[in-house]
Amino acid sequence: MEDKLEILRLLEENGRMDVHTLAKMVDKSEEDVQAIINKLEKEKIILSYAAVVDWSKVNDREGVTAMIDVKVTPQRGVGFDEVAERIYRFPEVKALYLVSGAYDLSVVIDGNTMSEIASFVSEKLSALDSVISTTTHFRLKTYKHDGVVFGDEDDDDKRIVVSP
Structure with a gap:
């Protein structure tokens, strides 16, 4: 059950994540992960895969x-x-x-x-x-949609600069 929830969380964050990567992240075989995904799709828990477009x-x-x-x-x-x-x-x-x-x-x-x-x-x-x-x-x-922040910021280091 915990593996299923983790796979759902990962796919919700990135629907394009491949089975090989998912399997490594949840420490399962690719066959087991694919079987879980197939079951989630069949049970209509996973309804679709979508891109977030700006x-x-x-x-x-x-x-x-x-x-x-x-x-x-x-x-x-x-x-x-x-x-x-x-x-x-x-x-x-x-x-x-x-x-x-x-x-x-x-x-x-x-x-x-x-x-x-x-x-x-x-x-x-x-x-x-x-x-x-x-x-x-x-x-x-739009500032944020489906967990994705919109804007012109680049993905550089987001740590706060600390100066003496």
Whole structure:
């Protein structure tokens, strides 16, 4: 069990890590590690492998990301699941979370323009019967995502300089 958790942590940090390196790091054979990974994929514990991209450095890409807080009326017998399913089926939706606090759901969407996102909110999201209210926040800058720090810093020595 501990090996499985360590493999998951390592792959979450670097999904491109090869089986040979993983095996050395957890002190297991490559065959054992591959079998563990295959089982985790089959059990849908590992859902996908993704790259973290700093889109602000890609010249040809303009776009807007919005986080939308949504207050909904839960459905009898299914709670929030039914309305969540209706929302995550929209192709614009990149992520959807059930959250605690003043709102029930947090929706993350990508669009080409702010008006495209506004249209999504007014024509699709707010049009759902169980949606009571929404609040939209636009991402202005990314500092850290999935444990990766964004910025122009180089990977030089990060120790604090101490002078007498």
